[in-house]
Amino acid sequence: MDVGLSDAEAARRLREEGPNELAPAARRPLWRLLLSVLTEPMFGLLLACGALYALLGNAQEAWTLMGFVVVVMAISLVQQQRAERSLHALRELSAPRAQVWREGRVCRVPSRELVRGDTVLLDAGDRVPADMRLLAATGVSVDESLLTGESAPVFKSATERMDAAACLFAGTLLTAGSARGEVVATGARSALGRLGASLGGVTVAASPVQLETARIVRVAAAVGLGLAALLALLYGWQRQDALQGLLAGLTLAMAILPEELPVVLTLFLGLGAWRLAREKVLVRQMSAVEALGATTVLCVDKTGTLTLNRMAVRRLWSPQGEHDLVSERDLPLPEAVHETLEYAILASHRQAIDPMERALQEAGQRELAQTEHLHADWTLVEDYPLSAELLAMSRVWQSPDRRERLIAAKGAPEAVIDLCHLDAARQSRIVGQVARLADQGWRVLGVARAVFAADRLPPIQHDFDFEFVGLVALEDPLRPEVPAAIAECRAAGIRVVMMTGDHPSTAVSVARQAGLDVAGGVVPGTALAALDDAGWQDQVARSSVFCRVQPEQKLRLVQALQARGEVVAMTGDGVNDAPALRAAHIGVAMGARGTDVAREAADLVLMQDSLAGLVTAVRHGRRVFANLRKAMVFVLAAHVPIIGLTFLPVLLGWPMLLMPVHVLCLQLVIDPACSLVFEAQPAEPGLMQVPPRPRQMRLFDRHLLLRSLGQGLGLALACLAAYAGALAFGESAESGRALSYGLLVLGSVILIFANRHWAVAAWRTRVRDGMGWLAPGAVLLVAAAWWVPPLRQAFAFERPGFPAVGAGLLLLGLAAVWFEWVKQRTP
Template sequence: MPTTDSPTGLDPALAAQRLREEGPNELGISQRRTLRDMAWDVVTEPMFLLLLGAGAIYLAMGDAHEAMILLGFVVIIMAITVLQERRTDNALNALRDLSSPRALALRGGTLVRIAGRDVVREDLLMIAEGDRIPADGTLLQAHELAANESMLTGESEPVAKQPADKVFAGTLVVSGQGLLQVTAVGRHTELGRIGQSLDTIALQASPLREEMARLTRKLVVIGLSLCALLVALFWALQGDGLQAVLAGITLAMGVLPQELPVIMIIFLALAARRLAAQQVLTRRLNAIETLGQTTVLCVDKTGTLTQNRMAVAALCVAGQELDVQNLPAAADGSALPDAFHELLEYAVLASEIEPHDPMEQAFHRLAADHLVDTEHLHPAWSLAREYELSPQLLAMSHLWRDGTSAHDTVATKGAPEAVADLCHLPDAERAAVSAQAARLADRGLRVLGVAKARHHTQDTWPDAQHDFDFEWLGLVALADPLRPEVPQAVAQCRQAGIRVVMITGDHPRTARAIAAQAGIANDRVITGDELVHLPPQALADQVRQVSVFARIKPHQKLALVEALKAQGEVVAMTGDGVNDAPALKAAHIGIAMGQRGTDVAREAAALVLLHDDFAAIVLAIHRGRQTFANLRQAMVYTLAVHVPIIGLALLPVLFGLPLVLAPLHIAFLE
C-alpha cells in the first residue's frame, strides 16, 4: 500500500486491473429505472390488467385478431411512457457527464489527469483549491486544506483538514492542497451509501392515481358482479355459452373505463413536453398531475430563494456603517469613504489570492471596483504563512511579505467574537461589536470581523494566531441576494393556496430576514434543536403553523416532510445536496436543481429544474393545475360516455335481441 514514504502511486497495470474487477467510480444509484421497470409500471395499472384479461379471453376463444388489437393499446401506452422516461434519462446522463469531476492521480511515479470514473481504491490523488473530490479517502499530506462538505452535511462553513483526516467524494476543496489515498469508490463512498439508502423510502403515489385506483377497485367489483349476473341471465334465456361470455366481457368493459390510463398518459406526456420548453425536466410523469394539487412547497434558502452568490452589503468601522450595495464603482476609491479603505484592504489580504470561497470572491470584487488605483491593493506581495480556521478558533490569518519592509503584515478575518477575542477587546467594546453584528444578522447578513497585526521579519513565526498583537478594524457584512423573481413567485403561490415553507441550515435571524424579504410568513422560527425535543403531536401542531425552520439537520428535513404528509398536505420539496435526497424521494413531488444539484438528488427527484430557477416551480405548478383540471374534465366526460355504452351492452340481453356491441367495438369507442 502506498505511503507518504513512497509517494509513487499505484502501478498503471494494477490500476487498470482493479478498474476491471471492481468497476468504475460511479454511484450506480438504484433509482435509475430499467426498461423492464418502466414497462411493469404500465402493465400493472388496474385498467390495463382488465384489458390484458379481455385479450387473454379472446385468445382462449380462438379470436387472435381481436386479442391482438386489444393488446396493441397496452403496447402503445407502454411506448409513450418508456419514450418519455428515456428522453429524461438521456438528458440527465448528459448533465452527469458535464458535472463529473476529473482527478490528478499519481501512478507509477507520474502525475496523470484521469476521468473521475477511472479512480480506483488505493489511488493517490493530488487535490487543490477548486477541485471536486472524486472519491472517499484519507489525507496523507495537507497544507492549509479546507473542504466545503455542505452537500453531505448541509453546513456551509468550510471544514479544516489535517493529515489522517477523512475526505469525501463530491465535496469541494475551498483552500489549500493535499495528497489523499483513496479508500472507497462508487457506491461504497458516503455519497453512494446515501444513494443506496433511498431504497428504504417508498415512492409516493399521486393523489389522483390513488383516487383512480380506488375508483377502479369499486368498478372492478361492480363490473365483475354485473358480468357474472349477465352471463348467467343470458345463458338461462338463450342457452348460448359463448355469446353469454362475450356479453359479460362487453358489459365489464363498458363499466370499466379502460381509456382513462390512455388519456392520463397522453395528457401528462404533453404537459411534460411543455415543461421541458420551460427548462423543467420531468422524471416521473405522475408528478405533473400531483403538482396541480400541491398545498405545501418546502424550499431551501441557499441557491433556491437566493442567488448563491455572496456580495458585500455593508462595512462597519468605529461605529459607522456604510451600505455599499448601491455604491457606484470608482477605481480611485473616491466613491468609498477613506475610513473604510483599510477594512476592505485587510479583508482582501485575509483571503486567498485566487479565491473559490464565495465570501472571499465578494471581497475581491468590491476591491476591484474601489481600490485598484489606490495604495491599498498589493499584487506584488508574497503570501509567507497561513493560519487555518479551526473549530476551536473560527478565524484565519494570512502573513504577507513585501520584500523591503522590516515587518510582515498579518491580516485576519473570522467570526466577530473570535476576532474580538484575538484583539483582546475590552468588555464594553466587545459588547458593542456583538450588538452591531446581531443587528446586521437580523437583516439576513453574514457578518465577519477583520483585524490586522505586524510581525518582525527576523522573528520566528508563532505557532498560534493568539500570539500576534492584533488591532481591531471592523465588521464586513455579506448578503446572498434574494433572486429577483422570488417575492412575486411566493405571492403567486399564496394566491394559489400554496404555503411556502423555508427549511435551512442557517442561523434563525438570517432565516427570518430572508423569509421576510421573500414574503414568507415568519411570525415564528423553529430550530433543529427545538424539533429534537418535540413529541409527535406537538410536531404535527407546529408544522401546521410554522413556515420557517432554521438550523435544520439533513435527517430532520425528512421528518418535516413526513409530518406534513401526515397532516394530509400534498408536499413538494426542493433540494440539491445528497442530504436532501431522502426528503426529495419521500415528498409527493421532489424537485432537484439541475445546475448545482448532485446526481443523488437528481435521481431521487421527480422534477429537475435545469436552470435552478424558483419561478419555474410556480410555472410548473400552474401547468400541473391546468393538466389536473383537464384530466378531471376528461374523466367526467369519459364516465358519462360509458352510461350509454353500458345500456347498449345490457338492453339487448334483457329484451332477447342480438348483441349490438362486442369487446372490440368498445375498445375502439374508448
C-alpha cells in the same frame, strides 16, 4: 494558473474516447413495446372474440374485428412510445453534472461529457463523476463504500505520488472538504467501470394514485369476469346458443374492463413530468407530480431561492471608517478599510466557488489592484473550515518575507466577535453596526486576523489570538419574480416559510421585500434549541421567518409542520439538508448550486434555483391532478352505457346491441380523448385562487364516482331510448342498433366537451386541444358505419330513417343538458 481544456479539445477527446458513462440508458425496442401491448387483457379478449366469429362462420366480422385490433394496437403503441420518449428525456435531464474549468472559466457540463484531462471542482456532498488525480484538496474525506464496502470515510490529500490517497474514484462521495482534480479515466475505463457496475436509468416509484388505480382495475376485472360469465350463461340458457352467449359475455368483459386507466395515469404523470422539465423543474419521483397539488407549506432558503445568489460587496466598515462601493464608487478606497477587504480575501479560497467569496475577489481585483494588499505569492499552510459549532472559517498563510504565520478569519459577525474575545463596549459597538447594515437586507461578515509564531498549529480556531478587523456587507438582490410568486402562493392558500442561516435583521428585511408574513416575528435557531416538540409546533404555527437555523433544525421544523397536518415542500442544497429533504412530503433540491447528495434525496430539482420555479411546479401539480380527475370521470362514465347496452338487452329479450367490433371501435374515441385532450387541457381559471386539496383526498372519491355514474346513466338511457324509439318508428332492429350506437359515439364526444371544464358550461368553452379533429372524426365514423356498405355489414347496421335520426338528435341534446346538470350538482 490552470485554465483547463479548451472546448474544442474537450469535444475532440469526447469523440475519440466516448462519453463518460458505463451503460447508456437503454430504451425498450419496438418489439418489446409491441409485446407489452399484445399481452394486455383487452387484446386477449379481442383475439377470443375473433376466434368465436370464425367458429360462427362470420369471416367478414372476424376480419373487420382484426382490422380494428390493428388500429387500436397502433394507437396504444404510439402512446407507449410517447411515454418512453418522455421518460428517456427525463433520464437525460437527470444525469449528474460536474463543475469544470474550461478555457479559464468555471462551467457546468453533464458528467457524461467529461473527458480525460478535464479539471473538475468538487465540494462536500458532490459525487465524483470520474477517476481523478487530486491537484488540490482541503479537508477532503470520501465515502468509498460503493467500491470497497467500507462505511468509514477515507481521507485524501494532493501529493506528487499517484497513489490511492491522492485519487478520487468515480461513484464515490465527497463527505467533507473541497477538491480540485484532473480526470484520468472515464466511463468503462474508470475503477467503477472495471468492476462492471452498471448505472441504471431513472426508476419511477409507484405513487398512491397509481396503486389506487391498479386496485380499481383489479376490482373491475374481477366483477367484469363474473358478470360476463353470468351473461354468457343467461344468454345461452334463454336462446339456446352457447357460442353467441360466450360472445355476449366476452363483449361485456370488454365493456367493464377499464384498461385505459393505467395508460391514462402513466401518460399523465410522465407527460406532466416532461412539461415541468420544460419549465426547468426536473421530477425525480413521479409521485411528486400528484403530491404537488396538495402542498400547503413551502419551506425555502433565502440565498439563491428568494435572491439572485449573485453577491456583490456593498459596504466595508472598520472601527476607523467605512466606504460604500456603490454610492461612492468613483472615490478611491479609503486606507481605513483596506485591511478589511484584504483579510476577507485571504480568508477565502483562491479558486472561489461560493458566491460571497467570488464577490470578495471581484471587489479586491477592482479596488486593491496595484496595491500591496493582494498576496498572490503567499502560500496556504492550513485551512480551518466552517462548522456547525463555529460559523467562521480561518486560513493560515505563510508570507515569503516573514517567519510567523498570518491567519485570516471570516464568518458570522457573532462568531468572529467570539473568536476575538472583545470587551463588552467594543462588542456593543460592532453589534450595533451589524444591525445597521443588516437592516438594509445585506449579508454581513465579520473579519479578523492573527499572527502565530509557533511551528505547530493549534487544533481549533479559538487558540489563535485574533484581532477584529472589520465588517463586510454583501448585497444579494431579491429575484424580481419572487414577490409575485409569493403573492400567488398566498392567493392559493399556500404558506411560505423562510429558513435561513442569515442574521435576523437581514432575514426580516428580505422577508419584507419578498412579501412574506413577518407579523409572527423572526425566530432565531438559538431560541428553537431549548423548545420541546409542542414548542416547535407552536413556533411554526405563529412564525414564518426563521434565521440562524442549523441544517439539523430544518428537519425538526419540517417535522413540526407535518405534525400539524401540513403538506410540506422543502428546498435544500447542502449535504446536511438531505434528511430534511427526505422527511418533507416533497423534497426540492437546487440544480445549479445544490450538492449531489441533496439532489439524490429530493423529489424535484429546480434547474434555475428560483422560488418561481417551485410555484410553477405547484401550479402544474394542481393542473395534472385536476385533469386526471376529469379524464377518470370520462373513462368511467363512458363505460357505463357500454355496460348497459351489453347487459340490459339480454335481460329485456332484445337482440345484442353491442358486439366486440362496436366496443373496439369506441376505443378510437376513448383512448385519444384521454391521452390527448384531457392531458393537454390548460389549468382552470382560478386554479391558484383556491386552497390546496386535502392530503387524504383520493382520486376515486365519492364525488368523482357519482359524477361518472350520473353522466353515464344519462347516456345509457338515451341510447336505450333511441333503440326503443327506432322500433316505435317502425325501424328494424339493425336500424335501431345503428341509431343507438351513433348516439353512443357522439354522446361520448359531448361527454368529453362537458368534462373539459368543470367551472363553466361546455358551450362557453373554445374548441381546442384535440377536439378540433376528434368531434369531426367521430361524426365521420358514424356516417361511414351507416353509409359505407362493407362497414355497415360488418357492424350489422341498417341506415335509420330521418324521423328516427331526428329523434336521436333530440335525445343527444337532452343528454348534453343532462351532463351539464350532473356536473353542476356534483361538486
